[in-house]
Amino acid sequence: MTKTYDGKAYAGSDNVAAVTGLPTTGKADALHYSTTDLSSDTAVKPGGYGIAVTLGDNPNYAITTHAGSLTINQASLKAGSITVQDQTKVYDGTATTNPTQYAVTLNKQLTAPKWTADDFDLSGISSQNVGSYAVTLSTKGVTDLQAANPNYKVTAADVTGGHQVITAAPITVPRQPFRRLTMVRRTSVIRTW
Numbered sequence: 001m002t003k004t005y006d007g008k009a010y011a012g013s014d015n016v017a018a019v020t021g022l023p024t025t026g027k028a029d030a031l032h033y034s035t036t037d038l039s040s041d042t043a044v045k046p047g048g049y050g051i052a053v054t055l056g057d058n059p060n061y062a063i064t065t066h067a068g069s070l071t072i073n074q075a076s077l078k079a080g081s082i083t084v085q086d087q088t089k090v091y092d093g094t095a096t097t098n099p100t101q102y103a104v105t106l107n108k109q110l111t112a113p114k115w116t117a118d119d120f121d122l123s124g125i126s127s128q129n130v131g132s133y134a135v136t137l138s139t140k141g142v143t144d145l146q147a148a149n150p151n152y153k154v155t156a157a158d159v160t161g162g163h164q165v166i167t168a169a170p171i172t173v174p175r176q177p178f179r180r181l182t183m184v185r186r187t188s189v190i191r192t193w
Helices: 139-148
Strands: 002-004 033-035 049-051 053-055 068-073 082-084 087-090 104-106 131-137 162-167
Touching: 082 131, 131 139
Parallel strands: 002 068, 087 162
Antiparallel strands: 033 053, 049 068, 082 104, 131 162
């Protein structure tokens, strides 16, 4: 049996054994059995959940049982579930003041890992000049987020990237005080005697 993760226990009506070999003629005894209770199995689990058949009193039958399983598959994420937030800095001409970590907004079902600088792909920051440069989660960031949320399928396509925005540095050029220059013209007179 399979289902997609929804945070709820399996509620299907097919948690019954497929019985073969019961007599179809006459008045055959009913087969008495139960299967594993699946009411607490809600999360994705590698290998799934085993379903055992427990036999009741069946004196007229030689019974062979085979275990089954319940597999809960990862749920897909809705668009906009993971968003890297923009960061802004004022132009200073150096990459040493660039942020190495960014805020990440997650939908309420997801849990954030402890983010590190390695979780972000900053390769889109191609210049230190004024502009907007793409930032997203790195492969490691997606892997860390997946590990923190095993019930969901997390891929790079689920991430809405942000930007490193570099704004112009404000420059103030003070006005110099006005100075009045007076030019005096000198005239020389040459006299001869």
